[in-house]
Amino acid sequence: MDQITKVNENNYELPSAVIPDPGANIVLGGPQDYNSVTQRIAGVVYLPIKKAPKKWLVGAFLSFCFVNVLMLAVYMLFMRGVGIWGLNIPVAWGFAIINFVWWIGIGHAGTLISAVLFLLKQDWRTSINRFSEAMTLFAVACAGMFPILHLGRPWLFYWLLPYPNSMWLWPQPRSPLEWDVFAVSTYGTVSLVFWYVGLLPDLASLRDTAPYLFQRKIYAILSLGWRGSAIHWHRYQKAYLLLAGLSTPLVLSVHTIVSFDFAVSQLPGWHTTIFPPYFVAGAVYSGFAMVLTLIIPLRAWYNMRDLITLRTIEAACKLMLGVGLIVAYGYGTEAFFSWYSGDKYESFMYMNRVTGPYGFTYWLLILCNILIPQALWSQKVRHNLTLVWIISIVVNIGMWLERFVIVVTSLHRDFLPSSWGIYVPTKWDIMTYAGTIGFFMLLIFLFVRTLPSISIFEVREQVHHDLHSQPVDKH
């Protein structure tokens, strides 16, 4: 049978008229029924390439260019060594580790939204959980690169894995870096599982609605023959619940362990008990920022304002505001303990952090992470998506700066003044960083084209819920 037989004749295109946002109280703009939501969401995937929004094409192309920049940077790195980066003694960690922590952090919002909010039965989560889980996966993929790239001899990364070798040597399990190996790989795997489990029923829907036969076959294979049997659903929900239950402590543990990379060391500015909670908060903070950064344009491009409503965005804003304050508390504690501990290294470190050669980065981060986001207290701001979008980007920048401050300003002046130094990133540092952003964006762009970026079956539940809770408004 011809593989590109068209099996249904609907020709998909985005709703021509701009669908209005139903406002901050409604999760799902109506009127909707089970079929309409399916068609709306799946329709994005079925959209013929020539009808895809121009912005999508441009974005995808740009991010592809950046992926090539990444390739170049990595090639140079492998050929010549980490010397091409701005590293030195004392500052032996730089962009690579900063980016690693930043990306992992961004990943966290995904898990938080899909798992924690699920356990807390937050209805507004429905419209963005699928998307943010994908974001988590891609962010972890970016993060995962750096620990390997930053090695002096990256081709030996597998020595960090416990496997029987002819040297009879094993990894050293007291090292936080070894903890990272397990934490990050577990996090990646579990996120993937969680994401896939969530996709399963939707893949079945695509299998049964896709316009082309080959599409249907692909989705059929991916959906493993899901047929929505009541008993399957029952086990499915249990499994999903358990995954959510497991992901919640996981997401906390992962960034806790990442913070151990610093907290376990002796270095003033790293050796701090506040790090685990404050890192987790920071992670969620940057994660939500990234979600907003991506969601706001996407829902506009694909005219999905009724599926991802202001309710979701406002909730996200409030959450950001909340964790933002926790982060601020973290900064406060750092400052307090540098004074209260009476430790001369600590207090010097803090003074150096705020007044030293890198002082500006500290004040910039205070501006980005604490001051500017306070605007979100005002509902006007929260409802002005342009502002929200800008703030979300500001927070992303701020959170990157936070990691820069932690890594670089702590390292460059530690215990013995004789060994103090300075760190200046090279163009290769910057290219590698920019490259991973491109890689991340490219994956996102491909994702929205090929998979339902909103969980269809959960929206159906929402429809069902709406049908029974409030009278379907007729006009």
Next chain:
Amino acid sequence: MSHAVSTKRYEGLYGALAQFDTPEDLIEACEKAYSEGYRKMDAYAPMPVDGLAEAIGYKKNKVALCVLIAGCCGICFGLGLLEWISQIAYPHNVGGRPLNSWPAFIPITFECMILFSALTSLVSMLAMNGLPRPYHSVFNVQAFERASVDKFFLCIESEDPKFEPDQTLEFLKTLGPEEVNYVPE
């Protein structure tokens, strides 16, 4: 028709399928069918519907148990591995710390626990559901396409001792479906 040779009473027939418009109708239908004495049947919905499984008499769900066991294995594996590495495989004096620095082994142990449980919850769920199963008789019914979109189905299988093609179909019609079909093998 005689079916002496066949293991099943109705050769080439998987069952009878009724299509409903809302989950509520489906649940009601299931309950009726169950009270009618039908046991070998299954209900299909495009989304989880509370009480549906119970309505067709499904009781216990073993996923949680598997995950619990897996979690315990994870803990044993993680801790076991680390203790073996640092005390038996190649004991090193690492920064003057004792060979059994158990506090340092907690994070990895924890991660192993999570990893094992998570994978198990996926695998056990699929295994119990008998997935992957790309081919299934219900797919033979054209209308069933909408089982993953907006329609709700009840299928009484021919293996059910009480199944009798014409009567069962008649019975289904009494449940107020949108349409009913035989499901060919």
Next chain:
Amino acid sequence: MKELSPSHSNGHMNEHEKPMASALVPLESLLEKPQKKVDLGQLREKLAAGRGPAFWRTLEEAAETEDLKEYVEQEFPGLSGQIPQGVDRRNLLKVMGASLAMAGAAACTKLPKESIVPYVRQPENIIPGEPMFYATAHTIAGYARGVLVESHMNRPTKIEGNPDHPASLGSSTIFEQASVLNLYDPDRSETVLNRGSLSTWGEFTGALSTEAQSIGARKGEGLAILSGATTSPTFISQMNTLLAQWPSAKWYIHEPSANPAVASAAKKIAGRNAVVTYDFSQADVILSLESDFLNSGPASLKYARQFSAKRAIDDGQTPVRYYQVESSPSASGSLADHRFSVKSSSIASIAYQLAKAVGAAAPDVTGTAPAWLNAVAADLSNNKGRCVVVAGEYQPESVHLAAFAINQALGNVGTTVKLLESFMPDAHSIEDLTADLNGGHVEMLIVLGSNPVYDAPASLDFLTAMKKARQTIRLGTYFDETSRWSYWHVPQVHYLESWSDTRAFDGTATIVQPLVEPLYKGKSAHELLSTLLGKPDATPHDLVKGYWQTASPNGFDAFWKTSLHNGVVAGTGAAILNAGSPELSPLPAAEAAEWEITLRPDPTIGDGSWANNGWLQECPKPQTKTAWDNLIMIRPSDAEKMGVHKGDMLKVTVKDKTVTGPVWITPNQAQGSVAIFFGYGRTGSGRVGNKIGYSAYQIQDAAMRFIATGTISKAAGTYPIANTQSTQTMEERAPVRVAEFSEFKEHPNFPTLEEKPLPKSITLYDTSEWKYLDHKWGMTIDLNICTGCSACAIACQSENNIAVVGKDQVSRGRHMHWIRIDQYYSGNGSLDEPETYNQPVPCMQCENAPCEVVCPVAATVHSKEGINQMVYNRCVGTRYCSNNCPYKVRRFNFYLFSDWDTESLKGMRNPDVTVRSRGVMEKCSYCIQRIQEVKIKAEKENNRKIVDGEILTACQQACPTQAITFGDLNDPNSKVAKSAALKRNYNLLDDLNNRPRTTYLGYVRNSNEALRGQRGSNHEG
């Protein structure tokens, strides 16, 4: 040894190489080539063939044709090292080659096929694979320091001091240590050149003999021989023979960094050639008039040893009190109890006033005496016969005479001051030579070693003069500035390549014996002279042996054997002379110049002859912690006045001549005085030393060589300076702990008074699990006697195959020294004249090593003797260990820093230490290879005890003041155990509870009550 394989260049593929190990290519065989002329025309065509890579290909194809190689050698000195040689591998024993295996992934890597090549005839005295030590001597400016050379299968790899030699006593300076690198320098000149084109020794000797006849006919008329300062008995006797044979020939001596005033003053005192030497073992008070006696000069090692003994305080004795008067901070000065910064030119008048004050006859001087003078005079007078006044190496005759007069007045002559006969021959000066050249009296100029075109005072304009000679013959190690303008250039041997002899400052002679055949077919001055004297085929061995045979005819063989074995010729010491009392002539009225400019040899590059030595270039200068440049030192307040900052360009003008160089703001530099340094601005030194810095010789005036007056002005632009220590304040951390001697007597435990040592109990874990019962290696470093001379750093570099990374990498903070010498300023709040402390920092070998805990692959773990092991082949390079090391003593190979390609350098490497590759961490290992060697030895001698002092770390062995002690802390009688038990012992950053095995002994200053609080005040009015 492995063939040069291009695969070496792609860094990550190759792995730690054991450099040629005991395997030996007698390198000379690498370079054997038929002696034939080269058709340059034909070659030019060949080379014109291509550019870039193509150019290289052309070279390589042609590489087999010797003539091209030689041509290239002369056009691009040292390039030939990179051209694969058609090697004839006679007598070549192959043990190990570079393995291309990826790090210890021996698991997943196939070792490459290697061949193993035995001798044809086994030499008797060599045990394959075992190192041997030979005694010889290294000569600087004519004076020798005895050395022991470690040789692996005929490859000298490491230089140590010779304990039996009076000028070494087992220690060494950076120059002895680094001299082995010069031997293998691929930039050395390899061929005889005639007017820049290839020639041969044969042709040269032929030409020279014919010249010799005409010279002989003229009784030597028009023959000028220029050499560096020398005390070589054989050489001197050869010269005497020559001068006797040709009375009209003239011998000139040019030693750029030697101050003629020293010799002339001594001559005035003794009435004949003499040297003034000191005995600090008798001195309770030392006044140094700008003498860097602990760190420079032929006797520095002996003086340093005596000084450190006198400065000991732990057995209840009162330490020596040491005043330093100087214009620019010196290594010695950093140990002074009182350092007075004064203009170099004002020291003469101070010396005269002091002479008066202690009752010696001296003419009046204008100018007020500095505030401290009387106190110092009093202190000296109270210690008659037990004090010493040392005159500075670069001070004028008047100061040397005055100093001697003071010593006489104080009755020091005979106790702390000894006058010895000098073996320095009489010869004409470079000024005379220039005059004779310009007067057209020189037909033929023979330059033996020295490089006047570069290092003669600019005022002489030597090059113009030299061109007036009909022909110039140059014997030199490099095809350098002088060779370039010479008619003949003959490659000179390195001191490890040929027979010679030399004398120490006290006259003790040493036979210089070769460790290896000349690598580059070099010739020695002896050979050249004997050729001139008509015996072209006399070998240096015959000549030297011949001389000593005549010197001690009876029982010669035994004498020869013992002399070679001991490295000293018995009974050759100089006789003590009686001193007359010369008049002190009145000082010339000091011209009121705005600025004083002092010209000195560079602390690491010396007079410039070391410019091509990467180790010395990269060795941070003790007083500035900068590398790879010579700077212009200026006092902070002066810099403020001038409005210049570190790195700004400064123009220094003496008379009509000018140099421009970067400013370095230097505390303890005297007001109104700037210091500039020789050794840079080379154009003929080789790839390493060329085109760096300025050449101070270009403003040197023959009339005021080392202390000049002139003007300085700010010039445009700034200059990047590679600095290894940017912060020199202690920032409330007290890495160095200091007390006055009086306080020390009250609280011998002053270092741990405020910062109490931590109780061993504070830890989450029970660490009793680790008991270091067998050996427990440890080290102590006595800050009280560390001059910061950096000999330890270079010794370590040589012993441990530490890579040179170059200026760019150093300025990025990536230098590789395993032991660094930190320098801190502190005290009396004065930015201009703070106290200076030196603190060598190797790996602390912490028992609770923070680096180990964070390594994910167990590449750094503890040995059961408590050494913090670093396993290069296991390291994946996370660099976490370095981040977590509070001492920052770990070094990382950010690139492939080790030179894997240059064949000759492989010969130099220590086969017992892995050559690190790219991407791995490295650090001090307490010279584990030496520990293991001795342990194995002891085990083989049925498991005997290891004697204390049997294992010396490289740094410890080199240290002139013996500030570093290493040994077994479990042996209560070991030096290190005792010194670790001292009350003044403390841990660096003890509050982190890392329990370092390397500990420090606090600094104790014995300052003069009368001067307390006004250290270094030089403010005239």
Next chain:
Amino acid sequence: MAQLFSPSSNTIAKVSIAAVILLASTTLSIAYMIDRGSWITNVNSAPEQPIPFSHKHHVKDDGIDCRYCHTSVETSHFAGIPATETCMSCHSQIWNNVAATQPIRDSWASGKSIAWTRVHNLPDYVYFNHSIHINKGIGCSACHGNVSEMPLIYKVNTLNMNWCVNCHRNPAKFIRPRSEVFNVAYQYPANQDELGAQLVKDYHVQSLLDCVTCHR
């Protein structure tokens, strides 16, 4: 039309899952086998040599002691490879005209060394010392096998780190009386356990597992 696959696809699906798992595990085990196999370790493969020198003949038939050729094995980390001179001491007299020994005579005449192919090769960051092992009662054959049965020399042990460590962990199992060190045909006695323990005490043999024992 809703049915996209044939009934067989269910089996295919399940089989393919099994296949993937199987494939992965076999790939790993094959990699492992190659890793430890003789292609990597060169165990039991005798390389081509410039002269077909037979240890079997020289050791077994002629009864020449190891130290006659490997002169420095007791004194140096390096056992020593015989100089041409050593060969000539006999082969100037016997077999002095056969083709097999021609390279020796050439080397002697020309002064060019004979380039043997290395059989027992360690990575360059491994510092092995023959003398101490010999001295502590570790026999030649413990590592090199019974060369008196080897016409052409070959490796009998991998010389991998785990192989070294195996002995360093428990020397008693491999130690022998010093008198037997050069007996390449030595057989460990039945009471090796007691004997070994005794020798370990007598020879003061330590179990050295520190990294710096071999890596510097």
